[in-house]
Amino acid sequence: MNGASDDAEKASQPYEPWLFQTMLDELSVSELGIGFIYSVLDLLVDRYALSDAVVVLVHDSFGAQLFRAGGGAISVEMAARLGTVPGVYCEPDIVPLVERDAMRTACQLALSLHLARFSAAHDPLTNIANRRSFDSALLAATVRSARYGWAFTLVLADLDGFKIVNDTLGHAFGDDLLRQFGLAMRRSVRSGDLAARIGGDEFAVILSNADGHDSSGFTDRLRTHLGPAREHVGFTIGTASSPRDSTDPAELFRIADARLYEKKGMNHR
Amino acid sequence: MMSPTEEDFELELRSLSGVLNVEIRHRDNGDVDAVTLIVTGQDPSAIRVMATQIVNLYYTEASVIVEDASKAISPREIQAVRVALVRTDFNPENGNCEVELSYSGRMGVGRAGSGQLFGGAEATLAALRELGYNIPFYLLTVMSVATVRGWPVIVTLRPFSEGADMFGIAQSDDDVAAAAAATLDALNRFLTKAPSYQ
Numbered sequence: 001m002n003g004a005s006d007d008a009e010k011a012s013q014p015y016e017p018w019l020f021q022t023m024l025d026e027l028s029v030s031e032l033g034i035g036f037i038y039s040v041l042d043l044l045v046d047r048y049a050l051s052d053a054v055v056v057l058v059h060d061s062f063g064a065q066l067f068r069a070g071g072g073a074i075s076v077e078m079a080a081r082l083g084t085v086p087g088v089y090c091e092p093d094i095v096p097l098v099e100r101d102a103m104r105t106a107c108q109l110a111l112s113l114h115l116a117r118f119s120a121a122h123d124p125l126t127n128i129a130n131r132r133s134f135d136s137a138l139l140a141a142t143v144r145s146a147r148y149g150w151a152f153t154l155v156l157a158d159l160d161g162f163k164i165v166n167d168t169l170g171h172a173f174g175d176d177l178l179r180q181f182g183l184a185m186r187r188s189v190r191s192g193d194l195a196a197r198i199g200g201d202e203f204a205v206i207l208s209n210a211d212g213h214d215s216s217g218f219t220d221r222l223r224t225h226l227g228p229a230r231e232h233v234g235f236t237i238g239t240a241s242s243p244r245d246s247t248d249p250a251e252l253f254r255i256a257d258a259r260l261y262e263k264k265g266m267n268h269r
Numbered sequence: 270m271m272s273p274t275e276e277d278f279e280l281e282l283r284s285l286s287g288v289l290n291v292e293i294r295h296r297d298n299g300d301v302d303a304v305t306l307i308v309t310g311q312d313p314s315a316i317r318v319m320a321t322q323i324v325n326l327y328y329t330e331a332s333v334i335v336e337d338a339s340k341a342i343s344p345r346e347i348q349a350v351r352v353a354l355v356r357t358d359f360n361p362e363n364g365n366c367e368v369e370l371s372y373s374g375r376m377g378v379g380r381a382g383s384g385q386l387f388g389g390a391e392a393t394l395a396a397l398r399e400l401g402y403n404i405p406f407y408l409l410t411v412m413s414v415a416t417v418r419g420w421p422v423i424v425t426l427r428p429f430s431e432g433a434d435m436f437g438i439a440q441s442d443d444d445v446a447a448a449a450a451a452t453l454d455a456l457n458r459f460l461t462k463a464p465s466y467q
Contacts, residue, residue, distance in 0.1 A: 034279050035271035062283055066290040066307070073292035079307045079338040093353040094371050118280055127281060186326050 018047070019102050033114035034067075037107045041069040044088070044095065044103065052091040055107050056082050061115055067107070123197040125175060126182025134196035134204055138249045141206055146247035153210040153241045155218060156256045157185075158264070159201040160234040169232075177233055184225035188218055215239050236263050275301075278327045282306065285319055289338055301328040309338040352400070352453060352460050357392075357445040359385050368392040368449045372400050389448025390424050402460070422447040426455050435459075 019040075026039050041053050053069040064084040066074050074082075082089060086108075088100035123130045129137070144150045159181065166174035178201065185195040185203060194206040207215060219237055223230065238260025246252045271279075275293065282291045282304065290307040304324050308316050317335045324331050355376070356369040366388035370377045379395025381388040421440040437455025441447035453460065 033273075034276045034283075038271065063286070064289055065283055068290070068292075071293060073305050074290040074307055076307060076336050076338040079289050079309065092355065092371070093351065093373065094355050097373065097375065114276065114280055115284075118277060183322060183326075 019043075019099050019106075023106055032110045033117070034111065036110040037067050038069070038071055040103055040106060041067060044090070044099075045069045048090070048095055050090050050092065050095070054078070054082060054089045055104055056084070056086050056089070057104070057108050057111055058084055058086050059108070059111055059115075062111070065111065123182070126179055126185075126197050128182045128186055128203075129194055129196035131196065131198045134194065134198050134206075135249075137194045137196075137206055138204075138253070141208075142242055142247050142249045142252060145242040149243060151209060151241060151243065153207040153215050153239055154252050154256045155205040155207060155215050155237055155239050156198075156253075156260050157203040157205070157222075157235050157237045158260055160236055160264075162201040162233060165232055177229060180229040181226065181233070181235070184222055184227075184229070187225040188221035193218075210241070236260055238263060274327065278323070281323050282320055285316055285323075287313075287316055288320075301331045303332045303334060304328075305334040305336065307336050307338050313337045352397070354446070354449055354453060357389065357443060357449050359388075359443075359445045364388065366392045366445050368396045368445070370396040370400055370453075375400060377401075385444035386422060386448045389445035390452045392445075393449040393452040397456070397460075422451045424448065424451040424455050426452070 022043050023036075023040055026036055026043075037055065041055060044050065045053050050069075054074065055067050057065045057067070059065060066079060066082060068074050086104060088095070088103050088107075090100070121129060121133045138154065141150075141152050145152060159177075162174065162177070165177060178197070181203065182195075182197060185205065189195045189205060189207075192208045196204045198204045205218065207218060210218075215237070222235070238256045238258070240246065240252045240256035240259065242252055245255050279291050279293065282288060285306075287308045287310050288306050289309055292305040293301055294303045294305070296302045304320070306316065306320055313335050317333060320335065321333045324333050351372070353371050354368070355371050356367075358367040359365070360367075363382065364384055365380060365382045366385060368379050368389060370379075370393070377396040377398075377400030379392040379397070379399060381391035381395060383391055421438050422444065424437045426435040426437075435455040437451040437453065437457070439447050439450030439454055441450060
C-alpha cells in the first residue's frame, strides 16, 4: 500500500481523539494563543501529509481572521475565496469534518483566550500595561531589589493641563492624545522596562538597572517621540529609585508621587 | 514555537480593523525581516500607518507590506471546496477497481469490475453518487477510454438523451488513477455544484 493509500485509510477511519490529545500535549508546553493555532495546523498537516491547511475564524473583536499552516502568507485571491466562512480548509481535502470542526473550535478558543489574557494585562486605549500589571511588576522589582540589590527606577508621569484639553477639544481628542502619549512611552522604553497607564492621565515606567539619575535619557526620548502632540500637552515626572529610596513598593510609589507634585508646584492630593 | 512577544505582536496587528491575515518573515538569524498584512474593507493606507507604528515598537528593522484583498475576485466566483481524488486501488485477481473521493471531509468509495480503465471511470461515478451527487444512471450511455500505456487517458461521457459529449483527460502512472481523474475532469462543470447529501 502506498503513502497516499495510507493517508486515505487514516482519513476514512472512525474518528479518534488524537486531536484532543495532541492539543492537550500542546497546552502542556505552551499557553493557549496564536502560537497554539499554528501548532495544531502544523500537526494536522503532518498527520495527513497535507500540502496546505488554513483555518478561518470569525471573532467578535477581530472580525474574520485567517491562519495558514507554517505561518505562511495568504494570497489576496485565497483570502477572497475563503472569505468569512469559518472552518478548516485543507489541501487535499481529506480530513474528516468532525476533526476539522473540533480544530476550528479549539482555534477559536485559543484566539479568545489570547485576547482575554492580553486584555487583562493591558490598557485598552493605549495597549500599554494596565494598573494591575504595573502593580505586579513593581512588587516583583522591589523584591529583587531588596534581595539581590538590583537597582531600578520608578518614573511617574502626569499630563499637564489634560483636563483643559478634554474640556475644550473634546474627549475624542483627549483619547487620541492619550493614545499618542502611550505610543510615545512604548517607543521610549528599552527592552526589559515596563510602561503602564495607571490612571486617567497618569502613567508609570519601571526602568530596569537605573539608579535615578538615568531617567533623563528616558524623558528625553519621550519628548522626542511625542512629536506634534507636545503642542497640546506637556508632562511632569517624579522618580524614585530602589533600593536607594526604598524597597517597599507603596513607599517607593509615594516618594515618586510626592516628587511629581512637588514639581508641579502644588500640594499632594 | 512562537515566543510570547511574537504572539502578542501578531495579536496587536490582527486587532487592527480590517486585517485578515498576518505573515511574519524572519531573517536567517531569527530577527523579524518583514510583516505582510492582508486587509479588506478598510482604508489600506490607514492600516499601514497603524501597523507600521506597532511593528516599529517590536522590531524596528522590519518592513511592512499591506495587500488589499477587497480588490481580488469575490468569494462567490470561486468554489472554496471541491471534490478530491483520495485513493485508487486495483485488484488484479478479480479485476475490481476501487476509487475513493472526498468532498468537504466526507468520503465516497466506488467499486467496479471492468478492468483498470473502464472500471476506474465507473468506480469514480459510483464514488460520486456515494458522496451525494445525484448522477442519474441513465445519463451516461457511452464511456470510451482510449489510451496507450503511459499516454494520457481520455474519457468520453455521452448523455442518454440530448446534450453534447463530455470529455476528460488525465495522465498518471496508475491507469485507475488516470481514468478516475479523467472522469472527474469530464464532469468538472457538473461538480462545481455541491452534492446534495441524503
